[in-house]
Structures are given as structure tokens and as C-alpha cells.
Amino acid sequence: MHDEYLVDKQLIDRLKGDEAIALSIIYKKYWQSLYISAHNILKDQQACEDIIQELFIKLWNNRHTLEITVSLKAYLYASIRYEVYRQVRTGAVRGEIYDNLLERLETPGTYNDIEYKELIGQVSSVVNKLPEKCREVYKLSREEHLSHKQIAEQLNISTKTVENQITKALRYLRTSLTTTVIAAITYLLVN
Template sequence: MKGNIGMSDNDLLTLFKEGDHAAFKLIYERYWQLLYISACKILKDEDEAKDIVQEVFVSFLNKGGDVDISVAVSSYLYSAVRYKVFDFISRKKVRQNHLDSLEDYMSAGDFSTDRALIEKEINAEMEKEIQNLPQKMKEVFELSRKAELSHREIADALNISDKTVKKQISNALKLLKPKFTNYYSIVLMLFFKLF
């Protein structure tokens, strides 16, 4: 690896595409701090900047031999970081705008009917996602959450093991949880505003 230190980016890229991870490490060491500083200047948040730079390098590493760069390696990496930074800012702004408008709406007055409507919509959305689960997983999940049966009762009813029941419920929760992250923040906001 020491012989590679003075190599050009293009030579290192060629070695990396051939599977040489030491070449990737050198590219990483060459550009990590510069990319981090660049992201930090825009975001003003060290943790977010680190996360974004790490995402770019993980993506670069995962592409491996398939990475297709028609510009200098430095330009490619800077562009990737810049894109991620602007995408992050855009998503953060949209999320904040939604929360701000919801807060404005909620502070405008009595909305007990609206609360019931929101709860109904969230429940309907959750039900739709539950219906999209694989059949056996859906059946186990509904027996657990709707019928409120224990793992043993579900195992006996479906002639499967306790371990299978636990695994099916765990998998269902893993599939459902990411879909409702935004709903959770809305529900929490409603809860704190109303009570």
C-alpha cells in the first residue's frame, strides 16, 4: 500500500475497480476530511456532515468495479456530497414546512373533529399496510394485535411454534415501522397539543 500513496486518483480508481481495497482506503483518506469540511460549511452541523460523507463513500465502495466516473475522482466525490447535502436540506425543509403548517392549523382553534378524522385516516393507512403483509405474517400479526392472543395461543391456533410466531410478529413490525415514522411524529404532536 505504501507504494500507492503517490499514485494519481485515476490510477487508484483503476486499482479500486479491479478490487484493490487499499486503493479505496487511499482515496478515502485523501478526500474524507475535505468533503467533510465542504459539507459542514453548508450544513453547519458536524454530525449531519459526517453522515452524508459516510453515505457517499459507502455508496462509492458498494459500486466497486461498477463505478462509472467520466470526471476526476475529486469532482465525482464533491458532486456526490453536494447532491446529498442539497437533497438533505430539501427534505428537511419540506418536513419542517409540513410540521409548521400542521402546528399553525392546530393552534388556530378547536379541532376535536379534525383529531378524530386524523386518527381515522391513520388507522385506515395502518390497516392498508397490514393487509399488504405476506399472508401468514398478516394472520399472525392480526391475531396478536387485534385478537390480542398470546404467542402460545397463536402457535396452538395455527399449529406453528412460539418461535415462528415471535419471528413473524418481529418481521411485521420491521416492515410496518418505517412506513409510519411520519405518522408517529404527527400523533405525538397532536397528543402534546391536545392534552
């Protein structure tokens, strides 16, 4: 670990000395793990590639004023984490990302018991605020894992109504759980 820190420090010094090869070495050393970290959340190849490209462009453009007070690895991961947050906050990410995160939040074992209970409590609180029919459809879909057809038959409604109610529920959850989702992203990115 100590050797890695020294190698990275030398690479930063070479970068500050305008050696483009240092940027290339840093890129080759870290791009894949940074990509995987971002892709675990965003599930969007192009967005992840863009984020990493921008990170390395900024690294090169700011090389003379670069002040890294932690390890290079920690700096790069923090930069990726920040950009993922920014994209989530500004709504630049696709809606499926929220859906995926909500599913991961509802999966036991993703977090430690206290974090899990707290996150599930927040999701449950928002779900309980949904209109009755919407809440019922959402719970049958997400908690009892029934298909749209099964829900439609059980509630004597059309499958299109089921789809509309789930879409409505997920939209409401997305807007209501932005802070929770960002907390989940934080946790998922660092673990």
C-alpha cells in the first residue's frame, strides 16, 4: 500500500511537470475500476465513459494547481462519486437508475442492519403516502413480486392500469427519495 502511494505521488509530480505519459499511466491504472464504480450506479456505458473522460481532462488541465491531500486513488474515486451525485441531482440520469436503486434498497443484506432499516423506513414512509390504489399495486408488484397480469386479475383492473399505477408510484418515489437515493449511491459507490 505504501509503495502504491509513493508511485502515485511520483506520477502526480510528473503530471505537474507536464509529462503527458504520467496521465496515460494514471489513466491505464485507474480507468477500469473508476468505470466499474460509476457503472454500478448509472448503468449507462456512455455516461460513465463521459464522466471518466471529463475527469482525466480536468486532471490534465488543472495539473499545475492540483492539490491532492489524500491518495490519488481516493481523489479519483471522490471525483467520480461527486460527478455521479451531480448527475443524479440534476436529473441527467435515466429513470431506470432510480428503479434499480429502489430494488437494491429493498434487498436485505445490501446495507448493515441499521442503515437498511433506516432506508427501508424512508421508502415505506413514502410508499404509504401514495394514493390507495397506487400503493396497493406497488406493494403487490414490489413486495409480493406479482406480475402485471397477476395484479390485474387480483384487483380486477387492466394490465395497462397496473403499468400506469406502477409508473406513477415510481415517479413519486423518485421525486420524494432524492436524498435517500443519493445516500444509497454514496454507500454503493464506496462499498
